[in-house]
Amino acid sequence: MAVKALGIVTSGNRIKVEGMQAFRPVSAFTFVGRYRMIDFPLSNLSNSNIERIQVFAGANPRSLAEHVGTGRHYGINSKRGKIQLLFSPESEVNEIYNTDVASFLYNEDVIERVNADYVILVPSYMVFAQNYDELLDAHVASGADITLLYHKVTNADVAYMNCEYLKLDDEKTVLGIETNIGGKANKNIFMNSYVMKKELFLDLIKQAKKKSSMYNLFNIVNDKAVSEDLTIKAVQHEGYFEAITDFKSYFRANLELTDYATASSLFTEKWPIYTRTNDACPTQYLPGASVKKSLISNGSLIAGTVENCIIGRGVVIEEGAVVKNSVICSEVTIAKDTVIENQVVDKYARILHAKEIIADPENPGYIKRLDTL
Amino acid sequence: MQNSMLAMILAGGRGSRLKDLTNKVAKPAVSYGGKYRIVDFPLSNCANSGIDVVGVLTQYESVELNSYVAAAGNWGLDSRDSGVFVLPPREKADAGLDVYRGTADAISQNIDFIDKYDPEYLLVLSGDHIYKMNYDKMLDYHKEKGADVTIAVREVPWKEAPRFGIMNTDADLNIIEFQEKPKEPKSNLASMGIYIFSWKKLRAILVADMVNPNSSHDFGNDVIPTYLNNGDKLVAWKFKGYWKDVGTIDSLWEANMDLLDKKNELDLGDSSWKIYTDDAPALPQYIGPDASVENAYITQGVVVDGEVKNSVLFTNAAVAAGAKVIDSVLMPGAVVKAGATVVRALVADGVEISEGAAVGNADSEEITLVAKNV
Numbered sequence: 001m002a003v004k005a006l007g008i009v010t011s012g013n014r015i016k017v018e019g020m021q022a023f024r025p026v027s028a029f030t031f032v033g034r035y036r037m038i039d040f041p042l043s044n045l046s047n048s049n050i051e052r053i054q055v056f057a058g059a060n061p062r063s064l065a066e067h068v069g070t071g072r073h074y075g076i077n078s079k080r081g082k083i084q085l086l087f088s089p090e091s092e093v094n095e096i097y098n099t100d101v102a103s104f105l106y107n108e109d110v111i112e113r114v115n116a117d118y119v120i121l122v123p124s125y126m127v128f129a130q131n132y133d134e135l136l137d138a139h140v141a142s143g144a145d146i147t148l149l150y151h152k153v154t155n156a157d158v159a160y161m162n163c164e165y166l167k168l169d170d171e172k173t174v175l176g177i178e179t180n181i182g183g184k185a186n187k188n189i190f191m192n193s194y195v196m197k198k199e200l201f202l203d204l205i206k207q208a209k210k211k212s213s214m215y216n217l218f219n220i221v222n223d224k225a226v227s228e229d230l231t232i233k234a235v236q237h238e239g240y241f242e243a244i245t246d247f248k249s250y251f252r253a254n255l256e257l258t259d260y261a262t263a264s265s266l267f268t269e270k271w272p273i274y275t276r277t278n279d280a281c282p283t284q285y286l287p288g289a290s291v292k293k294s295l296i297s298n299g300s301l302i303a304g305t306v307e308n309c310i311i312g313r314g315v316v317i318e319e320g321a322v323v324k325n326s327v328i329c330s331e332v333t334i335a336k337d338t339v340i341e342n343q344v345v346d347k348y349a350r351i352l353h354a355k356e357i358i359a360d361p362e363n364p365g366y367i368k369r370l371d372t373l
Numbered sequence: 374m375q376n377s378m379l380a381m382i383l384a385g386g387r388g389s390r391l392k393d394l395t396n397k398v399a400k401p402a403v404s405y406g407g408k409y410r411i412v413d414f415p416l417s418n419c420a421n422s423g424i425d426v427v428g429v430l431t432q433y434e435s436v437e438l439n440s441y442v443a444a445a446g447n448w449g450l451d452s453r454d455s456g457v458f459v460l461p462p463r464e465k466a467d468a469g470l471d472v473y474r475g476t477a478d479a480i481s482q483n484i485d486f487i488d489k490y491d492p493e494y495l496l497v498l499s500g501d502h503i504y505k506m507n508y509d510k511m512l513d514y515h516k517e518k519g520a521d522v523t524i525a526v527r528e529v530p531w532k533e534a535p536r537f538g539i540m541n542t543d544a545d546l547n548i549i550e551f552q553e554k555p556k557e558p559k560s561n562l563a564s565m566g567i568y569i570f571s572w573k574k575l576r577a578i579l580v581a582d583m584v585n586p587n588s589s590h591d592f593g594n595d596v597i598p599t600y601l602n603n604g605d606k607l608v609a610w611k612f613k614g615y616w617k618d619v620g621t622i623d624s625l626w627e628a629n630m631d632l633l634d635k636k637n638e639l640d641l642g643d644s645s646w647k648i649y650t651d652d653a654p655a656l657p658q659y660i661g662p663d664a665s666v667e668n669a670y671i672t673q674g675v676v677v678d679g680e681v682k683n684s685v686l687f688t689n690a691a692v693a694a695g696a697k698v699i700d701s702v703l704m705p706g707a708v709v710k711a712g713a714t715v716v717r718a719l720v721a722d723g724v725e726i727s728e729g730a731a732v733g734n735a736d737s738e739e740i741t742l743v744a745k746n747v
Binding site: 273283297 | 407408641642647648649650652656658659661663665666667668669670672673676685
């Protein structure tokens with residue numbers, strides 16, 4: 001059956017987040033406690049009525065595969081819709097050859113077989129809400145060959161490193177796509193979201209491969225913009241936007257959501273973000289607990305002090321423990337009278353004997369999955 | 374079926390002692406414990422006990438309950454050959470019956486449904502109690518005793534026994550007499566309204582009961598006495614653990630407050646016996662910069678900017694800055710606005726307490742039910 005658009009969630013092959021990424025791809029990172037990064041693109045697609053979806057898995061995909069499952073929790077129709085996980089061969093000797101184009105080509109027949117007019121490519125390392133159905137309509141109405149989504153930022157000199165940005169004219173025609181390595185603060189950060197005809201997409205990845213084994217999709221699209229072979233238009237995104245490109249941005253993006261106004265701009269009633277439920281019970285706050293400016297997931301037990309934190313599912317914070325400015329992942333235990341500041345504590349870690357783990361907010365610390373300290 | 378036992382949940386009661394809470398929903402659909410509904414307990418118990426097919430007998434105000442339990446995937450009752458089936462009274466060409474005339478009649482009218490699965494055993498439950506129970510263990514006992522009927526019982530304090538249906542047994546727990554609310558009880562073993570029947574025998578008794586003009590078609594009044602008169606083997610199975618009938622506003626409030634005790638017997642955090650429910654796509658709970666939260670049980674979607682103490686807050690409830698919620702239960706979507714005070718109260722689903730308003734009374738013995746915006 002023909003569908004209008006195939007959604008393709010890319011894996012962020014050029015993203016490196018120290019520590020956490022050793023255990024799972026960025027798309028499977030936990031975000032704001034109960035979510036994983038993949039929930040944002042998949043909810044966006046589902047809410048946009050795009051139900052034919054392919055997800056590029058990235059390295060160590062076990063937790064991603066488990067989390068996505070059949071996709072029922074995203075409200076994807078179990079008969080007409082489908083979520084496919086696609087895998088790529090392990091990276092070549094040199095990881096610069098590990099491009100998104102290589103993984104697209106490796107799965108070319110699977111993409112080709114989907115009977116869809118358009119493809120919508122979306123990233124899994126960026127967090128935002130976007131109606132892709134509207135973007136597709138805008139694309140069709142504009143008559144452009146390719147439409148790209150971008151977000152205007154004012155801190156590209158210090159953030160969004162290694163993201164791409166768009167050079168635009170007054171008509172929002174894309175003149176070029178370049179990689180951000182700092183410099184100017186005001187930039188149109190490319191949200192790695194593309195809309196184009198499926199035929200054009202398949203053609204472009206073949207051209208990219210021919211041109212260079214190091215080419216990613218944006219490189220060939222940039223060539224087409226510069227040569228003016230294709231009409232490439234840009235649409236500006238409004239609202240919450242963050243890119244997880246390294247450990248610091250992961251830490252910062254989580255903690256900025258402890259501001260309720262910021263969180264409300266991402267999580268709205270009319271645009272729900274879905275996730276796989278763990279059926280954890282509510283969270284228990286014991287006498288003596290003190291919690292401020294924090295987002296707390298279910299199944300936790302809090303007897304200590306928590307300030308400016310993201311707390312995952314099933315976390316135990318014992319009495320006298322003080323946890324500030326930290327991201328605590330699921331099933332972590334922080335023992336009595338322990339002080340934790342500016343840390344990301346990964347899943348199942350137990351802080352039992354260390355009395356104090358404090359880092360500078362500019363250089364947050366990381367405590368490994370399953371570690372006992 | 375994993376254990377040749379099919380479960381039927383009696384969910385037809387109105388629960389009128391829950392007053393305005395059950396105006397729009399049947400009692401089994403009433404919310405409990407932050408994120409659950411009462412019927413989640415029997416349904417999850419069934420799923421965790423290896424029961425694959427569950428019939429839910431609904432009658433009163435069943436639209437919301439019907440759509441709720443129809444999502445069988447919520448309880449993992451969606452694998453091959455399993456399912457949750459909502460069974461409201463059906464008009465039958467031959468019988469002309471359009472209501473369930475009693476608890477037993479609800480089963481009788483669905484004999485065709487049960488026969489389709491050809492079970493060896495039938496588990497009959499009520500849909501309005503809070504407890505965790507492994508029905509498979511009860512079935513083992515039923516088989517071991519070679520019983521025709523096994524009835525779950527729990528010991529109640531002797532002075533409370535006159536409020537319950539009491540089972541008088543011999544030393545081997547064979548039931549010799551059943552007394553409904555006896556003035557002078559001979560035993561303190563109260564029936565929990567949970568029965569395992571060997572289906573063939575029950576089927577024959579129900580077929581006869583359906584056309585008996587003197588029967589009230591009730592398990593306690595008619596079916597169990599018939600078994601006793603026949604000299605069949607009825608045994609009591611003793612249950613130990615948390616069990617609560619949340620039939621009144623006070624007992625519903627109390628059952629919620631029980632969760633505040635870290636060592637509470639219900640232990641909803643036990644991952645070996647999870648209670649499943651419909652998941653709300655809501656943000657984790659948000660505790661604001663000036664909030665104070667102590668001794669509380671809170672679920673996702675809740676936003677607290679004020680003070681919360683000794684309270685249970687359900688999905689998407691909100692407590693604004695300067696508001697106080699003490700010794701209270703806020704049902705899903707209940708909103709307490711700035712400066713308002715809620716004390717010893719149960720605020721119903723979606724109700725708003727306006728700025729500066731005060732509801733409830735710290736000295737009142739009864740719990741205040743707030744079912745309309747104040």
